[in-house]
Amino acid sequence: MPLVSIRHLTTYRYRNPVALGEHRMMLRPLESYDQRLVSAELAVWPQPAVLRNVHDVFGNCVSIARFTGRAERLSVESRVTLEHTPQPAFDFDGESYAQTLPLAYSEEDHPDLAQSIERQHSDPTGELEAWARRFVRRAGATSLRTLLTDMTHAIHGEFAYGTRLTGAPQAPLETLALGSGSCRDFAMLMIEAVRSLGLAARFVSGYVYSSSKSGGSQKAGRTGGGHTHAWVRVYLPSCGWVEFDPTNGIVGNADLVRVAIARDPRQAAPLHGTWSGLPADYLGMDVEVEVSVEAEADTQPAPLRRVAQGY
Known part of the structure; x- marks a missing residue:
């Protein structure tokens, strides 16, 4: 480790x-x-x-x-x-996680997750929800594992990263329009997107490193290294809170050191x-x-x- x-x-x-x-x-x-x-x-x-x-x-x-x-x-x-010691995101004892969308949280969990499901940014024309639904199958059940993995990789592959060390995150619609943002912008885009699908999501702040290197500084490793980093965690029954880093396309918590978890990045x-x-x-x-x-x-x-x- x-x-x-x-x-x-x-x-x-x-x-x-x-x-x-x-x-x-x-x-x-x-x-x-x-x-x-x-x-x-x-x-x-x-x-x-x-x-x-x-x-x-x-x-x-x-x-x-x-x-x-x-x-x-x-x-x-x-x-x-x-x-x-990173943990598997979905696989336990060799069995793949098979939860599908739509997802209904249990009556016991829903009161504690409600504010993490509630959207924080306006989407008057449904543009953000439409973007999120591009990852939902038109027919049949949609695997949450596939949906969340595809969304993570899409942000990583389709949006341009830019360092911005101060200021609040961009509104998700602004990030969609610009096609670019910082790690906290990408985190908020994914958080609001999965919330539009009824999933509970939270903002995570911490550090990213590159496990492919050993010894010395990691500034030249993962995108977002050299300063604090931000990513997403989504609550999935049986798996619990699973982490996704859309800046680097990471599914799970490999190379991510968690410091703070919050409903809103200001927290x-x-x-x-x-x-x-x-x-x-x-x-x-x-x-x-x-x-x-x-x-x-x-x-x-x-x-x-x-x-x-x-x-």
């Missing part, structure tokens, strides 16, 4: 010392069957007056920092190492907060993400550490 190390450094720069408000940091990967943390460190400068950890409504790990005094710079650095921001000063004081933000991979992990879990001082 790959042993993945991630360094994520964000630095805000100001012309004059500003008063820093509360900042929320969502940088710690979620532990599960497929990813197990070996070590995790969080360094914040200036040192917060208070630094505490909570879980949000989706169970994501959130660190909350509060400050006193003023500073010309705010830096947040996360360093994590984890074992990553999965890696770092956000407030500051007080003159508008002209803000000089800019710099982000560095480095991912390195070793082919096999042969380590014992170490105690997790938290560092809350300058570096």
Whole structure:
């Protein structure tokens, strides 16, 4: 199994010392069957007056920092190492998943999935739904495995990727019209498309790496490497939440390190907060993400550490 190390450094720069408000940091990967943390460190400068950890409504790990005094710079650095063991997307004990469309969730599951089925973007002429239905068979049952795989590969193959590190995702209709977008644009396009078919879908934020390489930086690997990445998870009975990366055409969670899961991408921001000063004081933000991979992990879990001082 790959042993993945991630360094994520964000630095805000100001012309004059500003008063820093509360900042929320969502940088710690979620532990599960497929990813197990070996070590995790969080360094914040200036040192917060208070630094505490909570879980949000989706169970994501959130660190909350509060400050006193003023500073010309705010830096947040996360360093994590984890074992990553991708799981099969559909096949279990050699049997293929055979769920078909239309899909009716159980009475027990539907109340918890309802908001992940509800569409968030307008589609007044049904253009997005029509695009989604191109993957539905005209006669007979449509395999969800085939539909979701084909949709993932279609976005990967037919849309042009462009890096855009800031700002909200494009509306899905805008992505359709442009034929291009960033990873979060493609994620929202697929989320809204499958929601139009009655499926529950959520936004995932994290990191992507290339398991075909070992040692060194992964910036030149998968599309979307070198910064945070976004993809989709869809809930399918018997399989649970299955992940799809339309940017890279990945079905399943190979090469994808999950950090945050949300109904809306605004709920999965890696770092956000407030500051007080003159508008002209803000000089800019710099982000560095480095991912390195070793082919096999042969380590014992170490105690997790938290560092809350300058570096």
